[in-house]
Amino acid sequence: MGAFSVKRIRASDHWRRVVAPRNNRPLRLISLEYSGLLGLGDGKIPLHPVLTVICGANGVGKSTLLTACRLCIDFENAATRSKSRHGSCKIELSLAVSNGNQHNFKLDTGIHTKPDDIEFPVYRIDAGEEWFRIKNLVRNEENWQEVLDAVDPRVLNPGDLNRLSYLTQKTYSECLVYEIEDFAGLPTFPYVEVKVNGTQYKFEEMGAGEGALFLMWWHFDRIQHPCVVLLEEPETHTTGHSQRALMDCLAEQCESRVCSIVTTHSTEIISHVPKECLRLFVRNGNNVDVTQSPNNSLLGMTLGVDVRAELLVLVEDRCARELGKEILRRYRPDVLSNVVFKDVGSNDVVCANGKVFPPVEFLNILCLLDGNERGNFDILDGVKRPVEFLPSNLAPEEFLWQYCESKKAQIAEALDSDAATVNAILASINGFDHHDWFCDLASRLGISYERLLAVLLRIIVSVEAEIAEACQELADGIALHVKSN
Known part of the structure; x- marks a missing residue:
C-alpha cells in the first residue's frame, strides 16, 4: 500500500531527499533523447534522477514528452495508440538501476528494444480526463447499481480520510471505495461515495477538482514499487492549496522508490517545486529549447510566475x-x-x-x-x-x-x-x-x-x-x- 503522510512539517524532509537522492535507489532517470519527434523535433533532456517537472506554455510539447517516455518504457501498452503518430521518430530514455549501471530503452522507427531483466510498472495518470470518463460512464449505465452490488466496498479508515481531506480541503466523515474490475473493457477504476457534514453524495456528483484528487489519491495508494509515474497536468480543476498538497504527496512517493515526470503550466506547482527538478520548454522554430533549473527571472518572463x-x-x-x-x-x-x-x-x-x-x-x-x-x-x-x-x-x-x-x-x-x-x-x-x-x-x-x-x-x-x-x-x-x- 502506497499510503503517504500529509503533515506539512514533514514536506521539507521529503523534498530534501528528492533533490538529493540516494545512489542505491532501485531506479534513477538520466536523460531522454529524441529525433524527429512530432511537436519537439530533435533534442536531449537531462532528467532529474527522481522527479522532473516539465513546464512551459500551451502547445510547446509537454504532453508529447510523456508520450515519448511511455513509448520507450511501456511500449506494449502505448504502441497501439501512439505508434502511428511517432512511428518514424527515434527516442532513447536512459536510466540507472541500484547498482549504478546505465541502461537504455529505445524506439527506432517503430522497433523497440529494452534491456534484459529490467522490469517495472509505468503509470500514466491524467486524473482530470479520467474523472470525466468515469462520470459519463456511470450516468449512461442503466444498471450501475447492480454493478456496485457485486462489489464489496472498502471503508476508509481515519488516516485515509485525513489524507483525502488534506488534498481536497473537505472534512470527510465517511468514504466507501468500490474498485470496479472487468467492466466495459476498461482497466480497474474506483467509484466512491462520501459523507461531508452529514451530507452524502456520489462520485459523479462531485466537482471535477474533488473527483480528480480522489483519483490521484487512489492511484498513489495502489502503485507498485519501484515504478515510473507520468503525470499529465495534475493541476487541472484543482485549487492552489490542493496543487501544493498533491506535489508534497508525490514528493513522499518519490522519496525512496518512485520516479516521476510531471507536465504542468501551474504557477503554484512551479513555485513550489525545487529548481533542481524544473525543466523549462520554450518553442524555437520546429524544435524546443530546454532550460535546466530555470531561475525565477526566466520563469517570470516566460510563464508569468509570481516569485x-x-x-x-x-x-x-x-x-x-x-x-x-x-x-x-x-x-x-x-x-x-x-x-x-x-x-x-x-x-x-x-x-x-x-x-x-x-x-x-x-x-x-x-x-x-x-x-x-x-x-x-x-x-x-x-x-x-x-x-x-x-x-x-x-x-x-x-x-x-x-x-x-x-x-x-x-x-x-x-x-x-x-x-x-x-x-x-x-x-x-x-x-x-x-x-x-x-x-x-x-x-x-x-x-x-x-x-x-x-x-x-x-x-x-x-x-x-x-x-x-x-x-x-x-x-x-x-x-x-x-x-x-
Whole structure:
C-alpha cells in the first residue's frame, strides 16, 4: 500500500531527499533523447534522477514528452495508440538501476528494444480526463447499481480520510471505495461515495477538482514499487492549496522508490517545486529549447510566475539597500528576485533579533551591516541571525564618496557629461552630511539614485580587483541564505 503522510512539517524532509537522492535507489532517470519527434523535433533532456517537472506554455510539447517516455518504457501498452503518430521518430530514455549501471530503452522507427531483466510498472495518470470518463460512464449505465452490488466496498479508515481531506480541503466523515474490475473493457477504476457534514453524495456528483484528487489519491495508494509515474497536468480543476498538497504527496512517493515526470503550466506547482527538478520548454522554430533549473527571472518572463520572496535582508538605510541590491544584480542575478531588502534605520535595529522582524515561515532573514561595523562586538554580541558586511571598511556613503572624488573623469564619461561639470557639482555638495550628499548628487546630475549607484559600482569594480572580489563574495554569501537556492 502506497499510503503517504500529509503533515506539512514533514514536506521539507521529503523534498530534501528528492533533490538529493540516494545512489542505491532501485531506479534513477538520466536523460531522454529524441529525433524527429512530432511537436519537439530533435533534442536531449537531462532528467532529474527522481522527479522532473516539465513546464512551459500551451502547445510547446509537454504532453508529447510523456508520450515519448511511455513509448520507450511501456511500449506494449502505448504502441497501439501512439505508434502511428511517432512511428518514424527515434527516442532513447536512459536510466540507472541500484547498482549504478546505465541502461537504455529505445524506439527506432517503430522497433523497440529494452534491456534484459529490467522490469517495472509505468503509470500514466491524467486524473482530470479520467474523472470525466468515469462520470459519463456511470450516468449512461442503466444498471450501475447492480454493478456496485457485486462489489464489496472498502471503508476508509481515519488516516485515509485525513489524507483525502488534506488534498481536497473537505472534512470527510465517511468514504466507501468500490474498485470496479472487468467492466466495459476498461482497466480497474474506483467509484466512491462520501459523507461531508452529514451530507452524502456520489462520485459523479462531485466537482471535477474533488473527483480528480480522489483519483490521484487512489492511484498513489495502489502503485507498485519501484515504478515510473507520468503525470499529465495534475493541476487541472484543482485549487492552489490542493496543487501544493498533491506535489508534497508525490514528493513522499518519490522519496525512496518512485520516479516521476510531471507536465504542468501551474504557477503554484512551479513555485513550489525545487529548481533542481524544473525543466523549462520554450518553442524555437520546429524544435524546443530546454532550460535546466530555470531561475525565477526566466520563469517570470516566460510563464508569468509570481516569485515568492525567500530571503529578507535587513540594512541600515537607503544607500546600504541600493548598494546591496546592485551588487546582487551584478554578481548573482539568479537569486535577486527571491530577495527583499529592507532598511530599518540603524545597524542596532538590523541586529535586534526578533524584536522588529520575528521568524517568518518560508523566509530567511539576513543582517547586512555597513563595512565599518566589522569588529564592532557591541553590535554583534548575541546576534543569532547570519551577518554579512558591505564592501570596504567604510560606511557605504563614505566608500562611494571616496571614488567620486578620484574617478570624476570616468563618471563624466559614463554619464555622457564633461568632467568640469561633474567636478563643479561635486564641489557644490562637498561638506554635506554623509547621509544626504548622494541623493543631492543624483538630483543635480539629473539621474536617478539607483542609476548613479550602478554607474559608480561599475567603475569601482572595473579598477579595484579587491572590491570586485569582495562584491562577489558578498553576493555568493547572500545567495547561500536563499531557501530555494
